[in-house]
Amino acid sequence: MDDGIAHRMVDVNGIRMHVAEKGEGPVVLLLHGFPELWYSWRHQIHGLAAAGFRAVAPDLRGFGDTDAPQGVAAYTMVHVVGDLVALILSLDQEQVFVVGHDWGALVAWALCSFRPDLVRALVNLSVPYRPRDPARRPLETLRALYGDDYYICTFQEPGRTESEFARIKTTVVIKKFLTYHDPAPVLVPKEHGFAAAPDKEITLPPWLTEEDINYFAIKFDKSGFTGGLNYYRALDLNWELTAPWGGLQIKVPVKFIVGDQDLTYASPGIVEYIHKGGFRKYCPLLEDVVVMEGVGHFINQEKPHDITNHIHDFFRRKLSSI
Numbered sequence: 523m524d525d526g527i528a529h530r531m532v533d534v535n536g537i538r539m540h541v542a543e544k545g546e547g548p549v550v551l552l553l554h555g556f557p558e559l560w561y562s563w564r565h566q567i568h569g570l571a572a573a574g575f576r577a578v579a580p581d582l583r584g585f586g587d588t589d590a591p592q593g594v595a596a597y598t599m600v601h602v603v604g605d606l607v608a609l610i611l612s613l614d615q616e617q618v619f620v621v622g623h624d625w626g627a628l629v630a631w632a633l634c635s636f637r638p639d640l641v642r643a644l645v646n647l648s649v650p651y652r653p654r655d656p657a658r659r660p661l662e663t664l665r666a667l668y669g670d671d672y673y674i675c676t677f678q679e680p681g682r683t684e685s686e687f688a689r690i691k692t693t694v695v696i697k698k699f700l701t702y703h704d705p706a707p708v709l710v711p712k713e714h715g716f717a718a719a720p721d722k723e724i725t726l727p728p729w730l731t732e733e734d735i736n737y738f739a740i741k742f743d744k745s746g747f748t749g750g751l752n753y754y755r756a757l758d759l760n761w762e763l764t765a766p767w768g769g770l771q772i773k774v775p776v777k778f779i780v781g782d783q784d785l786t787y788a789s790p791g792i793v794e795y796i797h798k799g800g801f802r803k804y805c806p807l808l809e810d811v812v813v814m815e816g817v818g819h820f821i822n823q824e825k826p827h828d829i830t831n832h833i834h835d836f837f838r839r840k841l842s843s844i
Contacts, residue, residue, distance in 0.1 A: 534608035540587035543578045545571025552579040555624020559586040565826030584749020597752035599632040623647040643775040643840040660757040673708040677754040686715040692739040697724040703818035705788035777810040777836045781817030
């Protein structure tokens with residue numbers, strides 16, 4: 523992909539991490555979700571570089587060309603944030619701007635919890651910060667809300683989802699995820715699984731091309747899905763390990779953006795939490811909340827220029843206030 527984006531490998535926290543980057547200036551660290559890669563930020567990389575920033579988008583551990591250690595226990599927030607701290611230090615930066623989406627948003631919140639000194643400001647997409655619930659484990663909460671067929675619950679069984687994905691083409695798996703544009707929770711009945719209706723033609727939206735799908739598919743064919751699924755499988759382990767940070771407030775400037783068709787925005791109680799004071803209680807430096815009408819979960823790819831402009835405007839403001 524000869525588009526001016528440089529690719530290199532960096533030694534971080536005992537693994538080799540693939541990083542895509544472009545531009546010169548203040549560093550913006552871009553953190554992807556599942557089932558995604560650095561490539562999810564392709565539009566923002568170009569836009570931010572053109573605006574005078576150095577955009578740095580790693581493949582998180584377990585994804586793409588970054589190493590995928592064995593075992594669920596290697597995918598806690600302690601490990602993933604450790605990777606990013608090492609990456610930031612390798613860039614010779616005292617502080618960076620951070621943008622996260624989906625799992626990348628959760629990782630960004632954890633980075634701001636563990637090492638707020640490294641984060642100048644944060645733009646997070648889709649997933650708001652919620653404090654750890656000391657009374658109930660995450661999987662227990664999800665099962666109580668949605669039942670055992672909820673996709674995150676089905677991900678927990680080692681090998682089940684991998685075998686279902688193997689029965690259909692990786693391109694179909696990627697298409698099913700990236701074209702999902704429904705605020706309803708994703709339920710995966712055991713008798714069908716993700717392999718249901720594999721022959722049904724999936725129409726790509728205007729913001730997604732076959733070339734895009736093929737790039738994701740080639741990388742997931744190489745790496746497999748287990749690394750990414752292990753983030754979900756480490757949910758309860760993370761809950762145990764993050765007990766010392768219970769009730770913590772995020773003390774960095776934050777802008778939050780979500781689509782009103784995003785399944786995370788439709789989660790029970792989230793709209794009230796975001797708009798009626800709960801979110802701001804735990805993020806006292808929350809400056810902006812943007813709800814984009816008609817936009818789904820993969821917001822940085824669906825509305826690339828809008829998202830790039832939101833990121834640029836917020837971070838430029840932070841630079842001018844120094």
